[in-house]
Amino acid sequence: MASEDQALNRNGEAGPQEKVLSRRDLWAMAFRSFFLQSSFNYERMQAGGWLYSLMPALKKIYREPKELAAAMKRHLEFFNTHPFLVTPILGIVAAMEESREKPDTIRGIKVGMMGPLGGVGDAVAWLTLLPITAGIGAAIAMEGSFAGPIFFLLTFNAIHLVLRFGGVFYGYNAGVRAIHKLKTGTQAISRAASIVGLMVVGGMIASYVKLSTSAKVPIGKDAFDIQKELLDKIMPNLLPLAYTLLMYFLLKRGYSPLKLIVITVFLSVVGKYFGVL
């Protein structure tokens, strides 16, 4: 039983859910998601915009300033996903916050969704929707017609807005249903969410961190390509994994993220100067 945590009493197995969020709040969240990347930075990427977008829900759910402060801090952790498909995640997380799920569970779901939805969003929006609508628009504009840009803006945004505003309701309803089913054993659910979240983080390290060396060691006439002939033979993505782990240990030792960013920029420029990156 999940009885250890008294704060979770409202999760009582059969008790009726206290619903505080309205359709209006979900609309407000979808609207605010337009500004998901307003404070984009390399330390936590979309974290500031994520908090901004989730704020209408948090404000209603947590009336106590102390509770609200804790929730706000939790939602300022690193976040990055596709800027259109963020709304399903917003919906689900809002539903989970509303029923006061454990922070670890919410974090697991949030992290577990941001990678895959980022990938799906890239494929749907950047590699399908944009080339098709902009391609047709540009073909019309090539004939010297105003209609090209107008066609592009109308078709692109029709689908953009459906994805964005539809997503928040879809996510919220899916979240509410899932929570009803998963009322028991928050400990176990939190564990399951952590498993999904961490596997996805592992995958994201392999696919999103771009680091390889271009260093070559001359041997006679040929050049020995360190990346291709040594590192990739040991393990592809060895450098991204090593660098991420190095950052992890430095953070654990109390290095600030900003310091690590400055070090990274410095190493990159120096590495490029000497031709090893």
Added chain:
Amino acid sequence: MLIEAILLALWAGIAGIDQFNVLTHLHRPIVTGLVVGLILGDVKTGLLAGATLEFVWMGMVPLAGAQPPNVVIGGVMGTAFAILLDQDPKVAVSIAVPFAVAVQGAITLLFTIYSPVMHKMDSYAENSRHRATDLLNLSGMAVLFVFNAIITFLPIYYGVETARSLVESLPSWLMDGLTVAGGIMPAIGFAMLLTVMLKKEYVAFLLAGFAIVTYSDISLLGLAILALAFALYDYYRGESPLKEGKKGGI
């Protein structure tokens, strides 16, 4: 030229906001071409240059957030130069690209410089000052507006050729180095996540996720489904009646 330069700068500022916020995509060259054409009084060349630049930038999208050569500055400069220098729109591309690459590097710097804002947000959050965090989030748009407007105004007003030689004199290792840094940066974000999420018992799953993506062609969605399968297995195994005296979850 002053009025035109100011109008172009305003448009670049708006487009610079749209590139990361709201995302109506009015910042794409196809729209920018028309607007720049209207400002400079040559709609036909504007449309043609915009369409040409649109095709060039078609594949250059921020996949996984990695910044491609800057499409806003590329579109505005490319079209403006095509009209002002009376060049073939195809030539506009080769003029636009060096600017776009330089601005790509500058954007990487901008996102780096903006990192300390998060610490300010942390301290507002600790006092549950949500209006302050709201405003701080939105403040980034002002920075983007000013940044794009200035970068557009200077070369248009002070002459295209001077601007081009200035951009070309920037050392390539600096610009390329900033691009490399942009590629590595997610490592810091993931490391920060690990400091809150990683426990000894979960290290296996982190490694598994990494290994599966490294040695196969699986997409992240595929990986998430696989992870869900592991999690479900683990969940129902842990739910055996011996361990916890409760009925099945669903």
